[in-house]
Amino acid sequence: DTAVSQTPKYLVTQMGNDKSIKCEQNLGHDTMYWYKQDSKKFLKIMFSYNNKELIINETVPNRFSPKSPDKAHLNLHINSLELGDSAVYFCASSRPGQFNEQFFGPGTRLTVL
């Protein structure tokens, strides 16, 4: 059983397009995260949601909008894609206060042409 799943795994698109990446976790966790791993390999947190409520927003451009329809899902919408958005995006989840137990999805490799 997949604990944290992301779709799609690969996404290739043109500059200026709008795209979404979906994330679902079946672990019953309350907290979900989006991370970005850029070309320099740094893994940086973008957003964190706890029970559908935004708790971390790391100065991400407002072209990026997370949406949590329920606590098992945290989708990432990106408007007006730019070349610099090319990266691998990871979704993760954890129980509150158990940040050491962050479970990551397999990642979505986004390429903006």
Next chain:
Amino acid sequence: DQQVKQNSPSLSVQEGRISILNCDYTNSMFDYFLWYKKYPAEGPTFLISISSIKDKNEDGRFTVFLNKSAKHLSLHIVPSQPGDSAVYFCAATSTQGGSEKLVFGKGMKLTVNP
């Protein structure tokens, strides 16, 4: 600014020998440290952690050492096995404030040769 630094991008060791992966941090508010392991095309998986109230935590072949005065931690793997070949990320957080934010280093690629 890099608050968590893994200055060596790669390490190659022979099977059966010890692997030592190093990590430095700059933020004195960090009080909890973690190591994650990542295989290609997969997400990172939690490996081992240590609280700042300890200087050592051991789990099987994996031991993490923390030197708070030097703001340095290391992960020891002994004996190393070919299946340990992966990218290892050091991460740190502050348990005060409740943001549950992890700050990651940029990773170190470990290759264990048979």
